[in-house]
Amino acid sequence: MKPHTFAVCAYRDSPYLEACIRSLKGQSVPTDIILCTSTPSPYIMDMADKYGISVHVREGKSRIMDDWNFAYHMADSRFVTIAHQDDMYQKDYVKLLLESWKRYPDMTLFTGGYTVVKRDTLVKFEKVEFIKRFLRLPLRLRPLSHLRAVKRSVLLFGNSICCPACTYNKELLGEPLFDSPYQFALDWDTLWKLAGRGGRFICIERPLMYYRVHEEATTKACIKDNSRAREEAEMFAKMWPKPVVKLLMHYYRRAYEEYE
Template identity: 45%
Template sequence: MNEHTFAVCAYKESPYLEECIESLKGQSVRSNILIATSTPNEYIKNIAEKNNIPYFINEGEGGITQDWNFAYSCAESKYITIAHQDDIYEKDYLKTALDAIHKAKHPLIFFSDYFEVRDGKRVTSNKLLQIKRIMLLPMRIKAFQSVRWVRRRILSMGSPICCPSVTFVTENLPKVVFENHYRACEDWEAWEKLSKKKGEFLYSTKLLMGHRIHEESETTAAIGDNKRSREEYEMFCKFWPKFIAKFIFKFYSKGQNSNQL
């Protein structure tokens, strides 16, 4: 139980927070659970007390990367999953993650395939999910999971890794995982940084968690104010000359429509 922590990032008064907590408590392998927030309120506090979960308040600078890094820093375990308050996890998520990590030589992160939750319903396939699965085809081969060139080529075409599906192996990673730079591509930026390190990106093709798409999500908000497009173009420029980055971005940006309701 001391090996792993689900660090739940809570923001304001999400109606989905308790459902997220229930999915973490229902894991087939027990784990530590904590709640971290930069918007403390009675709603979050009551849910933490009701479920006997440690509750941490970020009294420093707020923001999506600051909140993720704060939640990460509150966990005192070898492995950490930053759970987003709106999302849910299948009961064997943690079991699958730990099995893969324990078998690996030098794991950096574990991540899985996922489904979307729209209007309370599971969506296991759509255009965006299909594209991401195609991008991750090379990662199905275990030998490629430790090849830096392979994962950087995958990331050079976009970010197919779902952030809340990721478990971090802290002993093999830098103290600060997310840079305070982006609002919509902060996870892609982190994977790009970690992809340079020696070690394994462990991937499971099982649909082990559900990512909720709704009007108040940070992804939807970022698309609405065009920040995501600007950030995505900058990310492509990390891998390609600008003229190639512009060409790839034109096609990639069409996938944003799948995050709209």
């Protein structure tokens, strides 16, 4: 079995797709790259041809969970990173992933921090990621990072794990990976379920990718139509009583300002 695949989810004609692909091609440890889409176009096909990447087209209406599961399924490797087309990855991402796996063969999830990119400018200090880094502190206890309580502790006050920074151990987790009624909180709900299963969460607490914030991002759309607030409140309700949920949502909504 191949060690790792970046499965790039391409949606329509993103101007950031090429930068994403270039960052994957520039990894210090070569890896497989595939491009998966439910919205095929000449632009996407041309980009794949330019970089020698195979394209897999999913039939049917575009839907985040279905698109992600399709990308995960098409990756023929032990580890799968579902790369978002707007983001870029640090050159040692795969190297650090494989080094972590050699040390912790029961690793089901690999992740790390990120640097925010707004209007094509790096944000040196991003307060939401600073808070998330604090919330991820329990995962620094590597000998205990296989425990359900430790894994779920980093999800109790919000999703402190950045979805595109995640790599999943397909050999241990099987498929389908995503099974959730949510659109925005899909990753949080999935991580909560994975934390309840066996295996270890490994977090490298340093920026491993560049996370782009822009007007066309799904996160922005979910804020505008209020689905983000509704789904996050439902996630908190799985973990806390109603008075605590209300208090958490009062403060948690302030994070939405980062997308303004």
